[in-house]
Amino acid sequence: MRRIVPTLALLLSLGCASAPESGAAPTGIPGLKAEFQSYVDRHQTAGTVTLVAWKGKVLSLDAVGWQDIEAKLPMRTDSIFQIASMTKPVTAMGILMLEEAGRLSIEDPVEKHLPEFRGQQLITKKEGATITLGKPSRPITIRDLLTHTSGLRGSSPPGFGDLYAKRNRTLAEATIAISQWPLEFEPGSKWAYCNSGMDTLGRIIEVCSGTSYEAFLGERLFQPLGMKDTFFYPNDSRRARVAALYKKDKEGIARSENMLGDAVGGRFPLPAGGLFSTAPDLFKLYQMVLDRGSADGRRYLSEASVAKMTQNHTGDLKAGFTDGVQMGLGWQLVGTPTGVTEMLSPGTYGHGGAFGTQGWIDPKKEMIFILMVQRTGFPNGDASDLRKSLQSTAVSAIKD
Numbered sequence: 001m002r003r004i005v006p007t008l009a010l011l012l013s014l015g016c017a018s019a020p021e022s023g024a025a026p027t028g029i030p031g032l033k034a035e036f037q038s039y040v041d042r043h044q045t046a047g048t049v050t051l052v053a054w055k056g057k058v059l060s061l062d063a064v065g066w067q068d069i070e071a072k073l074p075m076r077t078d079s080i081f082q083i084a085s086m087t088k089p090v091t092a093m094g095i096l097m098l099e100e101a102g103r104l105s106i107e108d109p110v111e112k113h114l115p116e117f118r119g120q121q122l123i124t125k126k127e128g129a130t131i132t133l134g135k136p137s138r139p140i141t142i143r144d145l146l147t148h149t150s151g152l153r154g155s156s157p158p159g160f161g162d163l164y165a166k167r168n169r170t171l172a173e174a175t176i177a178i179s180q181w182p183l184e185f186e187p188g189s190k191w192a193y194c195n196s197g198m199d200t201l202g203r204i205i206e207v208c209s210g211t212s213y214e215a216f217l218g219e220r221l222f223q224p225l226g227m228k229d230t231f232f233y234p235n236d237s238r239r240a241r242v243a244a245l246y247k248k249d250k251e252g253i254a255r256s257e258n259m260l261g262d263a264v265g266g267r268f269p270l271p272a273g274g275l276f277s278t279a280p281d282l283f284k285l286y287q288m289v290l291d292r293g294s295a296d297g298r299r300y301l302s303e304a305s306v307a308k309m310t311q312n313h314t315g316d317l318k319a320g321f322t323d324g325v326q327m328g329l330g331w332q333l334v335g336t337p338t339g340v341t342e343m344l345s346p347g348t349y350g351h352g353g354a355f356g357t358q359g360w361i362d363p364k365k366e367m368i369f370i371l372m373v374q375r376t377g378f379p380n381g382d383a384s385d386l387r388k389s390l391q392s393t394a395v396s397a398i399k400d
Contacts, residue, residue, distance in 0.1 A: 028059075028060040028061075028062055029052055029059055029060040029393065029394055029397045030397065031393060032050065032052070032060055032062060032390070032393050032394065032397075033050075033060075033062040033064060035389055035393055036048050036050060036062065036064045036065075036386070036389070036390075037064045037065070039065075039386065039389075040064055040065035040066070042252070043251065043252025043253050044252065044253070044375075044378070044386075045065065045246065045253065045356075045373055045375050045378075045386070046065050046066045046067075046068075046069050046075075046243075046244065046246045046253060046374070046375070047063070047064055047065025047066045047067060047074075047075035047079075047243070047373075048062075048063070048064055048065060048075065048371065048372060048373045048386065049061075049062065049063045049075060049076075049077055049079060049081075049278075049279045049370075049371075049372040049373075050062050050279070050370065050371055050372070050390055051279040051280070051282075051283055051368070051369075051370040051372075052367065052368070052369055052370075052390070052394040053283060053286075053287065053367065053368040054365070054366060054367050054368075054398060055366045056287060056290075056291070056366075058283065059394075059397075060394070061077050061279065061280070062077070063075040063076050063077045063079065067079045067241070067243045067244065068243070068244045069244070069246075069255070070244075070255060071244075075243065076241075077278075077279065077280065078229065078241065078278050078280065079241055079242075079243045079278065079372070080229055080234070080238060080241045080242045080243065080276050080277065080278055081242070081243050081276065081277065081278070081355070081357055081372045081373070081374055082242070082245075082275075082276055082353070082355055082357075082374065083273075083275050083276065083277050083282070083353045083357045083359075083372075084273040084275075084353030084354040084355055084357065085195075085272065085273045085351060085352065085353045085354060086273075086275065086277075086282075086351050086352065086353045086357055086358075086359055087198075087270070087271065087272065087273045087274055087275040087353075088198050088271075088272060088273070088330050088351055089309075089330040089331045089350075089351050090217060090221070090275065090285070090330075091198055091201050091202055091205070091213075091217075091271040091272070091330060092146055092201070092309060092329050092330020092331065093217075093221065093289075093300075093301060093309070093330070094201075094202075094205045094209075094213070094216055094217055094220070094221075095142065095146065095201055095204065095205065095329075095330075096301055096305040096308070096309060096329065097220055097300070097301065097305075098205065098208045098209060099305070100301070100302055100305055103208040103209065104142065104204065104208050105142070106141070106142045106143045106146060106329070107141055107142070107143060108141060108142050109138075109139040109140065109141055110139065110140050110141065110142060110144075110145065110150075110200065110204070111139055113204050113207050113208060114175060114179065114200070114203060114204065114207065116175065116176050116179040116180075117139070117140070117179045118139075120136065120139065120140070120179065120182070120183060121133040121134065121135065121136075121182040121183065122134050122135065122136040122151070122182055122183045122185075122186065123182045123183065123184060123185075131182075133182055136151070136183055136186055136187060137186055137187075138187060138188075139187070140152065140183070140187045141187070142201070142204065143313065143329070144187050144188060144197070145194075145197040145198065145200055145201050146201065146313070146329040146330050147191070147313045147314055147319075147327045147328075147329065148191050148192060148193050148194045148197060148319070148327060149187065149188050149189070149190065149191055149192075149314065149317070149327075150183070150187055150194060150197050151183035151184050151185040151186060151187050151189070151192075152178065152181070152183060152184070152194050152196050152197045152200070153178070153181045153184060153194075153196055154184075154192055154193055154194045154195060154196060154197075155195060155196065156174075156177075156195075156196065157177040157178050157180070157181045157196070158177075158181070159177065160174060160177050163268060164268075164270060164273075166266075167266030167267060167268040167270065167274075168266070168267060168268065169267060169268050170267050170268065171199065171202050171203040171206060171213060171268065171269070171271070172203060172206075174199055174203070174268065175199065175200050175203040178196045178199065178200055179200075190317060191314055191317045191318060191319040191320075191327060193321075195272035195273065196272070197272075198271050198272035198273075198330075199270065199271050199272050201271055202269065202271025202272075205217075205271075212269075213269050213271055214232045214233075214269040218231075220300070221285070221300065222281075224298060224300075225281075225284045225285060225288060225295060225300075226284060227277070227281040227284055227285060228281070229241075229276075229277060229278045229280075229281050230275060230276065230277040230278070230281045230282075230285075231275070231276055231277075232266075232269040232270070232274050232275060232276070233266055233269075234276055238276070242276065243372075243373075243374045244374060245257075245355060245374040245375070245376065246374065246375050246376075247375065247376045247377045248375070248376070248377030248378050249377075253375065256376060273353065273354065278372070279370045279372050282359055282370050283368060283370060286359060286361050286368045286370070287368065288300055288301075289301075289306060289310075289361060290361050290363060290366070290368060292306050292307075293305065293306045308329060309328050309329040309330065309331055309349075310328050310329075310331055310333065310347070310349045310363075311328060311333075312326040312327070312328065312333055312335065313327055313328055313329060314326055314327040319332075320332050322338075322339055322340060322341065323336070323338050323339055324336035324337060324338040324339070324341060325341070328349055330351075331349040331350065331351060332349065332350060332351055332352075333347065333348070333349050334346060334347065334348040334349070334360075339388075340385055340387055340388045340391075341391075342388075343388075343391045343392050343395040343396075344360060344362050344365075344391060344395075345362050345363075345364035345365055346364075347362075347363060347364060348360055348361065348362040348363070348364075349361055349363075350369075352387070354376070355373070355374045355375060355376055356371070356373040356374065356375045356376070356378065356386065357371060357372055357373060357374075358370070358371040358386075358387045358390075359371075360387075360391070365395070365398070367394065367395070367398070369387075369390055369391055369394060371386055371387055371390050373386060
């Protein structure tokens with residue numbers, strides 16, 4: 001049995017819309033907006049958008065601070081953010097959709113769909129400038145790519161170092177280069193965060209679906225869910241709503257031009273981290289997943305696929321960047337709540353992005369937490385940890 005504090009009870013009795021219209025925020029969680037305004041006042045961030053939902057209802061949608069300090073543009077609830085690696089679970093959803101359609105199995109060797117991976121080598125020894133190669137015990141699988149256990153080089157291969165900045169190569173070109181670099185470790189033997197593996201999954205989606213990666217996700221997810229502000233390549237009107245990126249400096253924050261590539265007219269959608277989105281759009285996606293794969297009478301993923309995506313696939317391997325984290329298929333999981341995840345239930349799943357965005361789904365509490373921010377250089381776990389503030393304040397408002 002749960003009880004809700006009076007403000008939240010009133011909010012629910014008023015029938016807050018499941019998916020708020022852009023720019024229209026519900027009443028809010030007591031203290032949450034003020035807490036995040038304090039981060040702006042202390043120059044820990046330029047501005048944020050936060051969204052908290054419980055049992056399918058948005059309890060709080062708040063914008064504070066500035067979308068662009070120099071241009072004096074206030075942050076809005078429909079401001080657009082580069083969500084970077086929060087793209088990874090979306091890419092995983094595309095793979096599971098194709099598995100349901102019989103186009104692939106996550107147990108398939110990658111080389112079954114991308115023949116350029118045949119005969120891939122493994123680095124067996126490094127001695128100074130000398131590298132010894134051998135044959136891996138087995139080829140890498142789609143599951144390995146989904147769980148960051150493939151052994152692929154984590155970053156772009158030689159000659160493609162500017163790929164994310166320029167977006168000037170296709171997925172087909174990139175995966176050919178990725179396939180020619182030897183594996184760093186035996187497939188399945190350890191966890192190592194791997195952007196190139198996620199980009200390879202994007203190419204598998206193209207080959208198995210017969211359409212481009214970005215078109216597949218647009219047609220199968222973004223458009224039917226009404227995610228009108230989620231995309232890979234911004235046009236001029238959308239760019240005007242993209243929040244600027246700020247970095248930590250000795251004065252607090254300073255503008256940074258280290259954006260994740262200028263995607264205008266790009267050819268590389270970046271399945272590991274190329275999406276732009278808004279808090280209301282991400283709520284629609286996450287609520288669909290929390291509702292076991294369906295939304296508004298339409299099924300996007302089977303219940304079995306959602307369950308498979310959100311269970312531990314790395315066993316006892318150390319996974320993730322914080323303690324107590326496990327790895328699902330594209331999703332990071334809370335195995336043992338601790339530190340920044342201490343207010344979440346075991347089995348909570350989500351992902352963060354390079355510029356501070358976070359999205360977490362707690363199926364036990366039936367809660368969704370979305371943090372939108374564009375900042376870099378601030379460590380997790382310290383006094384400026386926005387994710388922990390959001391989760392702690394929201395969960396404390398709902399009592400057992």
